[in-house]
Amino acid sequence: MINLSADERLPLYQRLRDHLAARIAARDWLPGDLIPSEGELAALHSISVGTVRKAIDRLVSEGLLDRQQGRGTYVRRARFNSSLFRFFRFQSESGERKVPESRILRREVMPAPSAAASALRIAEGAPVIHLSRLRMIDGEPLLSEEIWLERARFATLLDLPTDTFGDLLYPLYEDRCGQMVATAEETLTVEVSNSMQARLLKRDAGDPLIVIERVAFDPDRQPIEWRRSRGPADRFRYHVEIR
Amino acid sequence: MINLSADERLPLYQRLRDHLAARIAARDWLPGDLIPSEGELAALHSISVGTVRKAIDRLVSEGLLDRQQGRGTYVRRARFNSSLFRFFRFQSESGERKVPESRILRREVMPAPSAAASALRIAEGAPVIHLSRLRMIDGEPLLSEEIWLERARFATLLDLPTDTFGDLLYPLYEDRCGQMVATAEETLTVEVSNSMQARLLKRDAGDPLIVIERVAFDPDRQPIEWRRSRGPADRFRYHVEIR
DNA sequence: AAGTGGTCTAGACCACAGC
DNA sequence: CTGTGGTCTAGACCACTTC
Numbered sequence: 001m002i003n004l005s006a007d008e009r010l011p012l013y014q015r016l017r018d019h020l021a022a023r024i025a026a027r028d029w030l031p032g033d034l035i036p037s038e039g040e041l042a043a044l045h046s047i048s049v050g051t052v053r054k055a056i057d058r059l060v061s062e063g064l065l066d067r068q069q070g071r072g073t074y075v076r077r078a079r080f081n082s083s084l085f086r087f088f089r090f091q092s093e094s095g096e097r098k099v100p101e102s103r104i105l106r107r108e109v110m111p112a113p114s115a116a117a118s119a120l121r122i123a124e125g126a127p128v129i130h131l132s133r134l135r136m137i138d139g140e141p142l143l144s145e146e147i148w149l150e151r152a153r154f155a156t157l158l159d160l161p162t163d164t165f166g167d168l169l170y171p172l173y174e175d176r177c178g179q180m181v182a183t184a185e186e187t188l189t190v191e192v193s194n195s196m197q198a199r200l201l202k203r204d205a206g207d208p209l210i211v212i213e214r215v216a217f218d219p220d221r222q223p224i225e226w227r228r229s230r231g232p233a234d235r236f237r238y239h240v241e242i243r
Numbered sequence: 244m245i246n247l248s249a250d251e252r253l254p255l256y257q258r259l260r261d262h263l264a265a266r267i268a269a270r271d272w273l274p275g276d277l278i279p280s281e282g283e284l285a286a287l288h289s290i291s292v293g294t295v296r297k298a299i300d301r302l303v304s305e306g307l308l309d310r311q312q313g314r315g316t317y318v319r320r321a322r323f324n325s326s327l328f329r330f331f332r333f334q335s336e337s338g339e340r341k342v343p344e345s346r347i348l349r350r351e352v353m354p355a356p357s358a359a360a361s362a363l364r365i366a367e368g369a370p371v372i373h374l375s376r377l378r379m380i381d382g383e384p385l386l387s388e389e390i391w392l393e394r395a396r397f398a399t400l401l402d403l404p405t406d407t408f409g410d411l412l413y414p415l416y417e418d419r420c421g422q423m424v425a426t427a428e429e430t431l432t433v434e435v436s437n438s439m440q441a442r443l444l445k446r447d448a449g450d451p452l453i454v455i456e457r458v459a460f461d462p463d464r465q466p467i468e469w470r471r472s473r474g475p476a477d478r479f480r481y482h483v484e485i486r
Numbered sequence: 487a488a489g490t491g492g493t494c495t496a497g498a499c500c501a502c503a504g505c
Numbered sequence: 506c507t508g509t510g511g512t513c514t515a516g517a518c519c520a521c522t523t524c
């Protein structure tokens with residue numbers, strides 16, 4: 001039997017949820033893996049199957065797990081197709097969505113600026129990796145991104161040539177740094193572009209930009225990445241359902 | 244005992260969910276009302292409490308019900324305090340949120356323009372009520388709204404002086420027209436203001452605007468209102484959680 | 487003290503996947 | 506056929522609200 005160590009005042013299913021989330025975060029099970037069956041988990045922790053079900057229900061609704069009747073319960077593969085598809089429309093919507101091309105413009109280690117430090121919950125001035133990146137579709141620039149990562153977690157990124165990063169960062173984080181993005185929070189605002197941003201995005205200075213600030217969390221709810229992306233507002237479109 | 248009539252192949256909790264949702268749509272219980280306790284519902288339909296709980300869980304996660312431990316389960320009040328609070332920030336965030344003042348600038352009956360007709364799923368040119376409305380906080384204009392309503396449903400609005408409409412339309416729809424808004428869909432884009440919009444919102448022509456197009460649905464999922472609102476982009480802020 | 491929702495258990499049976 | 510998740514039951518005890 002394995003102990004659920006967390007705060008005893010919390011309900012059992014909550015503690016099991018946290019325990020499972022931690023095991024996923026620790027890459028005990030990788031995305032796509034089958035986790036133990038409900039019965040096995042119940043026996044393992046000496047709790048009832050109903051309680052295990054409730055913990056798993058939570059993780060499914062949080063998007064970490066995926067049930068399949070008759071087969072079992074899987075760790076879900078992270079599929080953040082990036083903010084691009086949620087927030088921007090493309091004229092070239094001819095059928096399939098393409099993954100936008102990415103170009104890393106800059107990579108440096110620096111002391112964490114205060115906004116990045118507070119988003120990542122680390123000390124101001126602690127060493128971070130800063131990336132500048134431009135994302136394009138059909139050669140047209142759509143997002144200019146500034147990305148901050150705690151150096152301790154992502155040191156292996158520094159050994160890799162930036163032109164081998166590929167078009168998506170999150171798979172790179174998983175493969176190279178063992179860091180998995182599970183959820184994220186984004187805040188959108190509108191800004192007027194300065195001349196540098198305008199040049200990057202091939203717009204005119206003074207044109208409106210959408211600014212997307214994102215904090216990405218691992219399955220343990222620790223913030224691991226902070227980024228600020230800017231894209232031309234004329235391409236922006238966002239749809240919500242409210243209830 | 245009351246029969247859950249729906250398709251017998253569906254799980255019991257699903258059929259109960261549908262039954263309860265229908266009773267809410269039929270205004271059997273009004274927003275704010277206490278529904279019968281879990282035990283009462285179980286006895287009423289001769290099913291077990293666990294099954295009732297699961298049905299109620301669904302409705303809670305769909306936003307139709309609201310549980311309060313020790314008190315009971317309530318029909319959730321539609322609290323669309325307008326897009327204002329979801330999409331805009333206020334400097335005067337000192338404590339409580341105020342309901343913005345509203346001024347109806349214009350009310351007319353007209354043939355439905357094609358965008359309104361397709362959103363409301365009525366014939367193009369069918370008679371609709373068109374309202375223009377300005378929403379302000381502390382005297383500062385924040386949203387300029389154009390609203391379209393099917394005349395058949397909302398005819399009673401035409402008998403009411405517009406200066407008695409009050410600051411919120413949805414309570415008015417409920418009280419005067421028996422029309423209840425349950426859900427909505429919104430699409431956000433960015434536009435550059437023309438001189439008329441700029442004057443209304445006290446900005447300069449050419450300043451960026453957030454455009455919010457909303458279709459509001461009744462509990463039966465029929466569209467009942469279409470509106471297009473414009474607000475100054477410098478006040479815009481939107482937060483999403485992704486998973 | 488009585489009534490409500492919240493947690494937890496133990497077990498039955500069903501539906502589906504895979505051998 | 507076996508093992509998995511999905512549905513449903515019946516009942517215990519806890520935590521909170523109200524009177």
